Amino acid sequence: MSTLKIHNSYSRQKETFEPITPGYVGMYVCGPTVSGESHLGHARPYITFDVVFRYLQHLGYKVRYVRNITDAGHFEEEGREAEDKISSKAVLEKLEPMELVQKYTNLFHWAMNLFNTIPPSIEPTATGHIVEQIEMIKKIMADGYAYEKNGSIYFDVKKYAAGHDYGKLSGRKIEDLLEATRELEGQEEKRDAADFALWKAAPAKHIMRWNSPWGEGFPGWHIECSAMATKYLGTRFDIHGGGMDLQFPHHESEIAQSTICNGSAPVKYWMHNNMITINGRKMGKSYNNVIKLTELFSGDHPLLTQAYHPMVVRFFILQSHYRSTLDFSNEALQASEKGLKRLWDAYENLQRLRDRSSELQETAADPELDERLRKLMTEFDTFMNDDFNTAKVLANMFELVPVINSLKDKTIALTGISRATFDLLQQQFYTYLETILGLTSVSAADNEKLKNVMQLLIEIRKEARSRKDFVTSDKIRNQLATIGILLKDEKDGNISWSVE
RNA sequence: GGUCCCGUGGCCGAGUGAUCAGGCAGAGCUCUGCAAAAGCUCGUACAGCGGUUUGAAUCCGCUCGGGACCUCCA
8 A cells, every 4th residue: 555645835745654653643733713703714724634633543543633722812913903802802792701712612613513523632722821831931031032022022033043944834035034024013022023922911901811920911822832732742743734824924933932942843744724715815804705604504695595514515625635725606515515415325325235235246247347446446545645635535436426326226237346346345435435534424314203204105105106196106206395305216116215 | 025826628626748537517318107316428628828848738938817925814
């Protein structure tokens, strides 16, 4: 089997994945800032890295997956009016800051659950690690790479850059960064424009504040990830993930802080997912083009003609490669909805074929077909190993769909393929669809009583049809259709049904 | 202004030197009491121009268009 290759943002190329400690993987992913509702754009990294998490486990690694909750509310970093997003919003909503944080954390977890993402092994909060952050800042100061000004602490980027390659991750030149092309307020405390805050003194009206050796204040945005990653994954860990927009300054700063504090670069493989765009433009608050997850699930948005099941969104995201931009539209989502249904129907047909497994032979009557199927399935692994190419895995699955449906319709005899290939089909579809890609059924029909009622109606309809009483049979089918239940007369005389 | 990325058939989207991506939509056919589903067949796409090469959507150059980061951002 081929080995896993990961595109490392740091080296800008695919590298063979070799964990620092054989058999174990430490992975850190930047989590959400819970000052507001999550939107479609937020779904991408968490679904992407959920698949990474699942695949690494599938490969047999023991993975510790850490994803933080940013609940500390920072300044508009180095900017404008000193404003704490979380506390100012809390005043508007007349909530305690932590009440607001809790509300959006709950909402985030609710959505992640609907997406069928596996919860991280550890989900630390920034406010729960103030002590660790302060300790880290103290160490950086002791090493002489940070300085205090009016109760705030800044990281000395120029000094760091003299001995380290600051800017390598984000492809920036330190000279350009030091040039200070922009005039922003609140910069006068910093020695260089490129410096970033490790700790900020809290203005009087700032609600979230903690005691520190430098007075009351709150941590800078970047330090929380460094502190929590170090605490739970050690000074050097395997994978750090996040959105591309975090590459600079967030991840660049993380590298600098951790390198000074821990004496080594923190991360072996940096992974960045690309953005979801809408009409070609990044989805984001500042662009005013976000579609919240609640709106997506309810269909309550001007750009949407209908509600979309969370699995459709997950499937939509997995149909593209994580490093490409993904353009959202109502039309694209509808296409995904139909595609997912077709794929899942075939998967269910495949499972039902087990009832006919006695027909199988050890050797395939159609070796060419048999070989083709095996190749398509072997490639699942090849594609995933090539930097998690879920799009190609799904494409191959779709190539198998007509074959599965033909086996079911008996257009292709089960003897055409070998028993081993049949078993492999069963196994690979289950493993990939459910275990690795994390897809689930979108059907709402998992109800015993409904199933029994449907069985009854199907019996009555069968009887009606057998005596050519099409008025009755059509009535049953049409009435059910208006309720949203579709009956399908199969070729073999069976009747299947599905809830829309 | 600086750095970087992208431009694939009606839509979404893989692919990065020669071979079929795939999904959705559309057309035709088969099956069927009808319908739905399913199956089969069909589009000869790679922004434009020039170059390298036996051969380029894929490499190089230029032009046009779009975007990201440089400020909170997934």
